[in-house]
Amino acid sequence: MIRVNHLQKTVDGNKKKVIRDISVQFSAGEMIGVVGASGSGKSILLRCLALRERWTRGDYTWNGENVIQGGGSGSQKYRFKCAYLEQNPSLYPDKTALKNVLIGQAGQTPLLRRLTGMVRSDDYMGAMDELEKYGLLDKAHVKAGNLSGGERQRVAICRALVHGASFLAVDEPVVGLDPKSAERVLDTLKGLCKEQNKIVIAALPLELAERFCTRIWGIHEGQLKIDISARRLTAEERRLIDMA
Numbered sequence: 001m002i003r004v005n006h007l008q009k010t011v012d013g014n015k016k017k018v019i020r021d022i023s024v025q026f027s028a029g030e031m032i033g034v035v036g037a038s039g040s041g042k043s044i045l046l047r048c049l050a051l052r053e054r055w056t057r058g059d060y061t062w063n064g065e066n067v068i069q070g071g072g073s074g075s076q077k078y079r080f081k082c083a084y085l086e087q088n089p090s091l092y093p094d095k096t097a098l099k100n101v102l103i104g105q106a107g108q109t110p111l112l113r114r115l116t117g118m119v120r121s122d123d124y125m126g127a128m129d130e131l132e133k134y135g136l137l138d139k140a141h142v143k144a145g146n147l148s149g150g151e152r153q154r155v156a157i158c159r160a161l162v163h164g165a166s167f168l169a170v171d172e173p174v175v176g177l178d179p180k181s182a183e184r185v186l187d188t189l190k191g192l193c194k195e196q197n198k199i200v201i202a203a204l205p206l207e208l209a210e211r212f213c214t215r216i217w218g219i220h221e222g223q224l225k226i227d228i229s230a231r232r233l234t235a236e237e238r239r240l241i242d243m244a
């Protein structure tokens with residue numbers, strides 16, 4: 001069980017509150033869709049939860065262990081368990097999909113490994129297994145710059161898993177993808193929750209959150225206004241988050 005108590009985030013030298021007192025709990029196996037109007041705070045919430053952003057205030061516990069107490073950044077130990085996937089995953093375009101998976105993501109793998117690219121042979125096998133699982137075996141030796149948007153997203157997901165992420169915060173993973181590729185990315189994320197008990201929290205368009213997630217969080221001006229098991233939002237609920 002992961003607990004967030006009174007998360008607050010201010011920016012611009014403490015002048016602007018972008019997350020206002022969010023308290024929430026979630027568990028392994030959940031796929032949570034974060035919805036809200038542009039600028040409501042979805043990305044910053046994901047970044048806070050994935051320990052990619054310092055908390056101004058709040059407590060964060062993972063299975064009873066303190067990750068953040070009263071604000072702060074959390075330790076590297078926990079950052080390694082979290083992956084943050086941006087809309088356009090930052091892969092090395094001149095390196096192959098396999099190499100990208102092996103080297104890992106800034107914030108989730110040690111700097112030395114990213115600089116030297118040194119890997120063990122069992123890491124290689126693990127990465128190939130993971131790429132195969134997500135239908136990317138034939139892309140293993142293709143440079144990331146030559147992959148489609150959906151393939152790049154799936155490579156980024158593989159990379160997170162190979163490096164031990166149990167929690168994936170995914171920021172608008174399907175923007176710019178055709179419907180079939182979008183569905184494949186979301187099915188991949190859904191499978192991780194269902195079959196591997198991972199936690200996925202993804203900023204998504206409302207209709208995709210309703211369709212693919214187990215739970216929906218609706219954000220409005222940095223506040224959690226809706227927290228429900230996934231279903232179609234009512235007109236009143238959509239109004240609450242400015243998405244009527």
Ligand SMILES: Nc1ncnc2c1ncn2[C@@H]1O[C@H](COP(=O)(O)OP(=O)(O)OP(=O)(O)O)[C@@H](O)[C@H]1O
Pocket residue numbers: 011012016018036037038039040041042043044045
């Ligand atoms: N580093 C920052 N400095 C100043 N303001 C920031 C910073 N990061 C985010 N903000 C502000 O915080 C608010 C929430 O931003 P965020 O990117 O989380 O919104 P969002 O819901 O993800 O929007 P979108 O759907 O357009 O991506 C916005 O008003 C944004 O301008």
